[in-house]
Amino acid sequence: MERRNDQRNRPQRPIDYLKNSVSKIILIKVKRNRLFRGLLGGFDEHLNLYLEGTSQLFEYQDEDGNIREEHEDLGNIVVRGDNVIFVCLATPDD
Amino acid sequence: MERRNDQRNRPQRPIDYLKNSVSKIILIKVKRNRLFRGLLGGFDEHLNLYLEGTSQLFEYQDEDGNIREEHEDLGNIVVRGDNVIFVCLATPDD
Amino acid sequence: MERRNDQRNRPQRPIDYLKNSVSKIILIKVKRNRLFRGLLGGFDEHLNLYLEGTSQLFEYQDEDGNIREEHEDLGNIVVRGDNVIFVCLATPDD
Amino acid sequence: MERRNDQRNRPQRPIDYLKNSVSKIILIKVKRNRLFRGLLGGFDEHLNLYLEGTSQLFEYQDEDGNIREEHEDLGNIVVRGDNVIFVCLATPDD
Amino acid sequence: MERRNDQRNRPQRPIDYLKNSVSKIILIKVKRNRLFRGLLGGFDEHLNLYLEGTSQLFEYQDEDGNIREEHEDLGNIVVRGDNVIFVCLATPDD
Amino acid sequence: MERRNDQRNRPQRPIDYLKNSVSKIILIKVKRNRLFRGLLGGFDEHLNLYLEGTSQLFEYQDEDGNIREEHEDLGNIVVRGDNVIFVCLATPDD
Amino acid sequence: MERRNDQRNRPQRPIDYLKNSVSKIILIKVKRNRLFRGLLGGFDEHLNLYLEGTSQLFEYQDEDGNIREEHEDLGNIVVRGDNVIFVCLATPDD
Numbered sequence A, B, C, D, E, F, G: 001m002e003r004r005n006d007q008r009n010r011p012q013r014p015i016d017y018l019k020n021s022v023s024k025i026i027l028i029k030v031k032r033n034r035l036f037r038g039l040l041g042g043f044d045e046h047l048n049l050y051l052e053g054t055s056q057l058f059e060y061q062d063e064d065g066n067i068r069e070e071h072e073d074l075g076n077i078v079v080r081g082d083n084v085i086f087v088c089l090a091t092p093d094d
Helices: A015-022 B014-022 C014-021 D014-021 E015-023 F014-021 G015-019
Strands: A024-031 A034-043 A047-061 A067-079 A084-088 B027-030 B034-043 B049-063 B068-079 B084-088 C027-030 C034-043 C049-062 C067-079 C083-090 D026-028 D034-043 D051-063 D066-078 D082-086 E025-030 E034-043 E049-061 E067-080 E084-088 F025-030 F034-043 F049-061 F067-079 F084-088 G025-030 G034-043 G049-061 G066-079 G084-088
Touching: A015 A034, A015 G034, A015 G049, A015 G066, A034 A067, A034 B014, A034 F025, A067 D014, A084 E084, B014 B034, B034 B068, B034 C014, B034 E025, B034 G066, B049 C014, B068 C014, C014 C034, C027 C049, C027 D034, C027 F049, C034 C067, C034 D014, C067 D014, C067 G049, D014 D034, D026 D051, D034 D066, D034 E015, D051 E015, E015 E034, E025 E049, E034 E067, E049 F014, E067 F014, F014 F034, F025 F049, F034 F067, F034 G015, F067 G015, G015 G034, G025 G049, G034 G066
Parallel strands: none
Antiparallel strands: A024 A034, A024 A084, A034 A047, A047 A067, A067 B084, A084 G066, B027 B034, B027 B084, B034 B049, B049 B068, B068 C083, C027 C034, C027 C083, C034 C049, C049 C067, C067 D082, D026 D034, D026 D082, D034 D051, D051 D066, D066 E084, E025 E034, E025 E084, E034 E049, E049 E067, E067 F084, F025 F034, F025 F084, F034 F049, F049 F067, F067 G084, G025 G034, G025 G084, G034 G049, G049 G066
16 A cells, blocks of 8 residues: 655545545535535545544524634544545645 | 564555554544544454444534534443444544 | 453454343334333344344333333344344343 | 354353244344235344245225234245344234 | 255245246345336256246226226346335246 | 356356456446436446447426436546445447 | 557557546546646646646636636646546647
8 A cells, every 4th residue: 555656756646635635624515415624634545534633613694694704623533534525735834 | 463563664554554543532423414522442454443431423504504412421432343434533632 | 353361351343342232121113113121032233133932012102192012022032233222231230 | 153062051042042043933023114915934143034825914004093014925035134123023923 | 056856855945936936926025115017047056037028017996996907017037136025936836 | 256167157246247248339328317327448347337429318308298308428437336226237239 | 567569569558548538638537527628748648637727617607608718727736546537638739
């Protein structure tokens, strides 16, 4: 599972692209319409994730029709990978 | 599956981060909107969990719109890992 | 899968904690909101369970708002492990 | 998967307890609220089942509130194990 | 996976009982309440099925409360095994 | 996984029957009530499918109660096998 | 998993057909009715996908009954393969 050619070749496994987001803030969309934001502390090939300083985000429309966001602080969490739909990676300049 | 370098290197598998929460109180969010709080007695790579002194928590809004919590004592339980969505780890000073 | 050090070390796999409940009464919460109570006769690493003298429990509110319990006797059953959410272990003095 | 010590030791795998019900009538509760009754002709470790003379049972309340049972004859069937929730074993004197 | 003792011993795996239904008409109950009838052309250990001259059956109540059946011809189909709930085998004299 | 005796013996795995439909038009019924029609370009043992010139078909009743069909062109697609319920094979003279 | 004969033989695994869409725009239909459009950066045999410059697309009918599309920019994402229903490949002249 370990790849030795990261420096030499462009990585090809989707999971490998998470490496550049370690220690950065990412967004994770999870089944049952959950959305988490946290600092990626670790991951594995099942997409199990360790997140630090995590918030669960809730979007709703206020009375004027504006989309607003609330969040609940969860601290450091381990997400079981089979719940993940997709991960938004950190942008290079994050 | 056994890692020998815990002392030397930062662990990288998300599951490894559960080790620091053993014998501490954690929160577990489970499918079908269940929430458990208990002392982490053991875990494995499937995220099967052994919890001591477990409470299942129920949140509801009272008549004044305040969110309140009730709980049901379950004692010592074994949770099958495939039901787990995420685990909130204990904070270092717990 | 066999562990030889049960006597010497504290077991670490959550499944191992079921051993102390063999031949004792346990509660099992199963998907689709089922609850079973029976004497644990055997289990395996998938959490397949063999239960003796099993009752399926049904909770409901009576006309006065009290939560009451009915049960249906099922005798000796084998539960397929992938339906299990959690198992409440027997207390030491059961 | 073959156990040689059936005569000498008490079997420990839940699946093994099905052996005493072979050629006897059992009840099988299946997902999507199905209930089958038939003679157990064979099984495997996935809980795939071969049943002879099978009836699918339907319970309903009649106009007087009594619970009544209808059934549909299915003959000999093979049930795919992943649909099984639990199996009620035959009683020793069946 | 190949069994050499079919002639000598009674087969024990539920899947093996499908062999006697090859080239005969069987009924297959599939998740999402589908029912197929066709000639069993082949199967494997996952309960993947190859059926010839297949009809999908639809049952409904007519205006007089009689249960009637319509069908849609599907020709030769391959059913993915994980959708199968149970298979009604052909009777010996089919 | 390769079978060398296709010419000599009748194939027995259901998946093998897809070979005769390669480069022919097939229908695929997929979970969540989707129906695809396309030219089978390739498949594997998971029933992953590569389809060329694919249309997704939608059936509906018009105002006169006639069942009509609309379709959406998808071009060349790869279907993940675990979504497939069944595949209608091409008829020999297609 | 690596195929050496891509140049010589027509590839046969459905997954292999994704190779020609690397660095091109593809559409991905995901469970729970999600639709993504992005540049395919990488994939693996589970259909895990790495997408760059991804938009999630939402279709709706406006007041005049026209089907319109809105989108939400997600940036670079990793999609967990078990959520994918199908992938629309890039056309050769994309």
